[in-house]
Amino acid sequence: MNGTADFDIVIVGGGLAGGLAAVALSQAGFTCALVDAADPAVMRTAAFDGRTTAVSYATARVFRRLGLWDKITDEAEPIRDILVTDGRARSRFDEGTVSSFALHFDSRELGEDTPLGWIVENRFLRNAIFDAIDTDPAISIFAPAKRSGAAFGEGAATIDLDDGRRLCGALIIAADGRFSALRAEASIKTNDWRYKQTGIVATVAHERPHDGVAQEFFLPSGPFAILPMTQNRSSLVWTEKENAAPAYLALSDDAFRREIENRFGPYLGAVTLAGPRWSYPLAFTLAQSFIAPRIALIGDAAHAIHPIAGQGYNLGVKDIAALTDVLRDGRDVGLDIGAMAVLQNYQRWRRFDSASLALGTDLLNRLFSNDFPPLRFARDIGMGAVGKIAPLRKFFMRQAGADLGALPSLMAKES
Ligand SMILES: Cc1cc2nc3c(=O)[nH]c(=O)nc-3n(C[C@H](O)[C@H](O)[C@H](O)COP(=O)(O)OP(=O)(O)OC[C@H]3O[C@@H](n4cnc5c(N)ncnc54)[C@H](O)[C@@H]3O)c2cc1C
Structure with a gap:
């Protein structure tokens, strides 16, 4: 394909967040372009990513509703x-x-x-996502292809690829990870530390x-x-x-x-x-805004957190589920999905929730990554108290399951 190709949404970054976003948004009726610098054939291999993910039960509901869980269940x-x-x-x-x-x-x-x-294992999540993308006519994949430019206009935004192709969409989703260059080009600042x-x-x-x-x-x-x-x-x-x-x-x-x-x-x-x-x-990275005109940040591009609580990807999945609801609702009442009036709903839903969990995990890591006796004493007392109070234990279990707060429809409890 040469010249400009038009989509409802262009997603930059085909990692676990960007890939899942393409599947969710396509099933909500949007045409999507998915761009990644890496070759999907390589991304599918065991050698690409040695990590596992602690999948919360709210995240599992999203995979189930999108028809991906059947491929994973034997490996979970x-x-x-x-x-x-x-x-x-x-x-x-x-x-x-x-x-x-x-x-x-x-x-x-x-x-x-x-x-x-x-x-x-991350490779099983990734393979289930890519299998769905490969058979979905509403998703066009551009990979390996590196995004080299971006322009955010009045009625649409464009993404330039390093092979000369140009993709146009009403909305760009930045899913290009913790060092998101797209985030910087949209002039969104971050708070970050190593x-x-x-x-x-x-x-x-x-x-x-x-x-x-x-x-x-x-x-x-x-x-x-x-x-x-x-x-x-x-x-x-x-x-x-x-x-x-x-x-x-x-x-x-x-x-x-x-x-x-x-x-x-x-x-x-x-x-x-x-x-x-x-x-x-x-490292810790938190975007100061999750949106700008015609762009929304998801996954590690929005928040990269310490793995102490195994919540990084689960947060990203909640971004995807919330953004899907917001964009569907906007479209259904005839609004422009790249307009700030629509994107503000996503920002309100996700930024505070993400910031509080990100800062909570940061605090946990600081509290527990040292041997300073008074701190050790204080945290032991805290743990002892939580361990003895059943409602508190249940609260923490529901928090770990990402099952608290306003849940997007893809995450809502199954009846
Ligand atoms: C040790 C460790 C353990 C973890 N354990 C858990 C856990 O148990 N549970 C959990 O929920 N989370 C966990 N996480 C967090 C989780 O792994 C991440 O949150 C998640 O992988 C982020 O996915 P992403 O798609 O947002 O970003 P990434 O995986 O970074 O994907 C970004 C993609 O964008 C592409 N890209 C970047 N720039 C460009 C460009 N210019 N053009 C085209 N493509 C581009 C890249 O090629 C890449 O594929 C863990 C993290 C670590 C480090």
């Missing part, structure tokens, strides 16, 4: 319990060594036969079953999460000081495995590495 491990311990390695509730300052979230306490979430921490990610197989228990405990270098996966494997997200991480990443497989076993303690038995190691520099 339910989280039945979450155990949070302000302990050092080896503090384990089933070994009788756990600190009394532990929080146990039990899915059965919510009184529904629903797990607290699911752990899914954590001086690296997220080390790896998959391990283990001797004993995990029983669907997700564990998170806090070491002075940062949180350490062990997340239950299918086939008796676990994904670990090990937050390490950025200056110490390279040495761990350079260890031999056997020495790395011993470091993991040392942190896991004995509760999963012998551990073996089941894939390569990955590392992600951790």
Whole structure:
């Protein structure tokens, strides 16, 4: 295709957020162009992204309603319990060594036969999304193609690709990730800082079953999460000081495995590495506005947060579900979907909610990533209190399930 192609919406960034947005908006009746610099064939491979995502039950509803969950369900491990311990390695509730300052979230306490979430490898989420895109005539994919320019006009906006093609839409969605260049070109400022921490990610197989228990405990270098996966494997997200991480990443497989076993303690038995190691520099970015004339930000382009609570993508999915409602409602009453009057509804719905969760996770990380005795004492008291008060525990479980506040129609409870 040469020259200009016209769409209702042009989405820049075909990651987990941009891809899902294309599927949701197409099913709401919009024609979409989806642009990504990477080749989708490469993005589908296991080597592209070694992470797993803790999918909240509200996010799972979105995948179900869009017809994507059937492709994922066999690869999704339910989280039945979450155990949070302000302990050092080896503090384990089933070994009788756990600190009394532990929080146990039990899915059965919510009184529904629903797990607290699911752990899914990112490649399975991505493949389900790309499969839907490939068979949807209302979505045109432009990838690999890098966006090189953008212009936001009175009646429409245009996106230029580095191969000379031009895409035109009533609305541009920036889903180009944490370093979003499109956000900067729309003159949207951010608040951001680095954590001086690296997220080390790896998959391990283990001797004993995990029983669907997700564990998170806090070491002075940062949180350490062990997340239950299918086939008796676990994904670990090990937050390490950025200056110490390279040495761990350079260890031999056997020495790395011993470091993991040392942190896991004995509760999963012998551990073996089941894939390569990955590392992600951790930072906080929050856009000061999620909208500007003819542009809306979603996913990490709007908010990139610490993975301590496994909520980054879940926030992005809520953006997508809310934006879909707002644009559909606007169109149905004859409004221009790129107009600020319509986009303000999205901003009102999502910016405060995202900012409070982003800042909450930032606070949690600061509270728990150090060994300062008075702080340790205060947080242990806090954890002890939450652990003893059932309504508070339920509140935190619903918060983790992203099931609080005004839910967009794709996320609403199924009857
Ligand atoms: C260690 C770790 C663990 C995590 N665990 C969880 C979890 O358990 N649960 C959870 O909810 N979240 C989790 N997250 C967060 C989650 O991974 C991210 O929020 C999510 O992947 C962001 O997706 P995105 O599509 O917004 O951005 P990205 O994945 O960054 O995608 C942006 C896309 O834009 C494209 N792009 C950029 N610039 C251009 C351009 N100029 N032209 C064309 N294309 C362009 C890129 O190629 C890329 O594909 C975790 C994050 C980390 C680091």
